[in-house]
Amino acid sequence: xxxxxxxxxxxxxxxxxxxxxxxxxxxxxxxxxxxxxxxxxxxxxxxxxxxxxxxxxxxxxxxxxxxxxxxxxxxxxxxxxxxxxxxxxxxxxxxxxxxxxxxxxxxxxxxxxxxxxxxxxxxxxxxxxxxxxxxxxxxxxxxxxxxxxxxxxxxxxxxxxxxxxxxxxxxxxxxxxxxxxxxxxxxxxxxxxxxxxxxxxxxxxxxxxxxxxxxxxxxxxxxxxxxxxxxxxxxxxxxxxxxxxxxxxxxxxxxxxxxxxxxxxxxxxxxxxxxxxxxxxxxxx
Numbered sequence: 001x002x003x004x005x006x007x008x009x010x011x012x013x014x015x016x017x018x019x020x021x022x023x024x025x026x027x028x029x030x031x032x033x034x035x036x037x038x039x040x041x042x043x044x045x046x047x048x049x050x051x052x053x054x055x056x057x058x059x060x061x062x063x064x065x066x067x068x069x070x071x072x073x074x075x076x077x078x079x080x081x082x083x084x085x086x087x088x089x090x091x092x093x094x095x096x097x098x099x100x101x102x103x104x105x106x107x108x109x110x111x112x113x114x115x116x117x118x119x120x121x122x123x124x125x126x127x128x129x130x131x132x133x134x135x136x137x138x139x140x141x142x143x144x145x146x147x148x149x150x151x152x153x154x155x156x157x158x159x160x161x162x163x164x165x166x167x168x169x170x171x172x173x174x175x176x177x178x179x180x181x182x183x184x185x186x187x188x189x190x191x192x193x194x195x196x197x198x199x200x201x202x203x204x205x206x207x208x209x210x211x212x213x214x215x216x217x218x219x220x221x222x223x224x225x226x227x228x229x230x231x232x233x234x235x236x237x238x239x240x241x242x243x244x245x246x247x248x249x250x251x252x253x254x255x256x257x258x259x260x261x262x263x264x265x266x267x268x269x270x271x272x273x274x275x276x277x278x279x280x281x282x283x284x285x
Contacts, residue, residue, distance in 0.1 A: 021047035022045075022046065022085050023046045023047065023085050024044070024045060024046070024085055024086075024087040025043070026041050026043055026044070026089050027041070027043075027044065028040075028091065029041075030091050030092050030093060031069060031070055031093045031094075033093070033157070033158035034093050034094055034095060034096040034122070034158065035093070035096070037067045037068060037069040039067075039091045040064065040065060040066045040067075041064070041065045041073060041091075042064050043063045043064070043075065043077070043087075045063075045079075048077070048080075048081075048083060050079065050080060051079075051080055052077050052078065052079055054075060054077055055075065055076045055077075056075045057072070057073055057074040057075070060075075069093075070091050070093035071090070071091055072088060072090050072091075073088065073089045074087070074089075075087055075088075094123055094158065095122040095123060096123070097121075097122045097123035097127075097152060098121050098122045099118060099120050099150075099152055099162040100118075100119045101116055101119070101162065101164050102117045103115065103116050103164055105145075105166050106143070106144060106145050106168040107169075108168070109168050109169050110168070111168065112142050112144040113142065113143075114143035114144065115139070115143060116139065116143065118138050118150060118152075120138075123156075124154045124155040124156045125155060126154060127152055127153065128153045129151075129152060130150065130153070132149040143166045144166070144168070145166050145167055145168035146165070147163060147164070148163065148165075148166065149162070149163040150162050150163075170238055170264060204228070204273065204275055205225065205226065205231070205271050205275040205276075206226070206277065207277050207279075209225060209226030209228065210225055210267075210269055210277045210279055211223070212224075212279050212281050215282060216281070216282040217257060217281060217282070217284070218257075218258075218284050219258040220254055220256050220257065220258070221254075221255055221257065222254055222255070223248070223252070223253045223254075223279075225248060225252075225269060226251060227251060228248075228251060228271055228275075229250050229251045230247070230248065230271070231248045231269045231270060231271050231272075232247055232269075232271075232272075233253065233255065233267065233268070233269055234267070234270070235257070235265050235281075236267075237263065238265070244257070244260070255267075257283050260283055261283070261285075262282075262285045263282070264280060264283075265280070265282075266280055267279045
């Protein structure tokens with residue numbers, strides 16, 4: 001009996017003296033990009049008696065944990081003799097890629113003298129740039145009005161996108177004509193302070209007869225033409241191009257503009273007798 005007790009004590013002493021050998025050595029792969037869940041922790045158990053049980057703070061129960069984001073992960077390993085050892089692994093991540101821009105808009109309608117300067121930091125330096133206009137340069141010059149998007153990739157393949165819109169002034173109106181190169185300009189009458197364009201021709205259809213609502217409009221606006229029910233309706237963009245035409249079937253006509261880009265347009269209402277009234281409408285999206 002004393003011998004059994006002695007053996008038990010020896011065994012206990014052996015485990016007590018070997019606790020430094022029952023431990024955990026983690027093999028860590030941290031996330032390669034900011035916010036990614038590409039990290040992993042593989043455990044190597046030192047000492048103890050198999051089989052082992054694993055209890056992770058994230059709910060895992062296996063020796064290998066994958067798809068991990070940055071953060072703290074604690075694990076307790078229990079061996080066949082119910083001995084335990086614990087370890088905490090902290091996964092770090094690279095700094096976030098940041099992009100900022102400084103821009104200049106086009107100085108005149110139709111000009112291509114805008115620019116976008118792109119400043120990038122964070123991530124792993126060694127950036128590449130892929131712009132929506134096909135350029136791979138960091139900064140863009142000679143830009144016309146439009147939206148430009150850049151895909152930025154760092155040295156380890158982390159990606160962000162940055163977008164910037166270059167604007168331009170509206171096409172100027174000169175004495176009732178939309179300024180434009182070539183012979184596309186249209187005679188639209190004089191502009192008054194309300195944003196309406198008064199026709200040069202005066203007949204039975206008056207400017208006060210024509211109403212547009214809602215204005216601004218997004219998908220559809222209604223055009224009221226007083227007592228006139230057979231007018232021809234043209235929608236003209238700021239370049240003087242006719243982008244939509246229809247005939248009014250009554251003195252209240254719906255005009256669908258859902259397929260047109262946002263901007264300012266002229267509505268030309270012309271009767272069969274030659275009377276013309278123009279109104280302005282703004283399309284928003």
